[in-house]
């Protein structure tokens with residue numbers, strides 16, 4: 001009986017450790033952000049830990065969320081218009097995403113997971129993504145500058 005009890009205690013201690021480490025972060029899809037910018041993700045830059053979950057919330061309808069650059073071994077995602085998307089980031093590095101309806105207005109975002117070892121590649125990808133966007137390059141560069 002004592003063995004069973006200590007086994008259960010160990011199991012629940014391990015489960016607690018896993019759930020305590022993985023956090024969920026919410027990114028809103030908005031028509032107007034707190035700073036007055038139109039068509040924005042908020043926060044558009046976020047630094048999280050490997051294994052965390054990002055929930056893109058369709059706060060204002062008419063937006064979507066699509067990954068455009070991800071670290072090697074990570075999984076792409078593609079959300080439907082006006083739908084929430086939940087993504088678990090299980091590879092370290094920089095992720096770039098956009099709303100493809102408003103990318104030309106700069107509706108883009110950056111996620112840093114742990115070490116940004118792919119930052120140079122991300123910058124090259126960002127330049128390609130934002131070529132021809134009215135406001136996209138400006139915002140993308142602003143968000144990428146926060147990667148540390």
Ligand SMILES: [Cu+2]
Pocket residue numbers: 039062063064099100101102103107
């Ligand atoms: Cu949008």
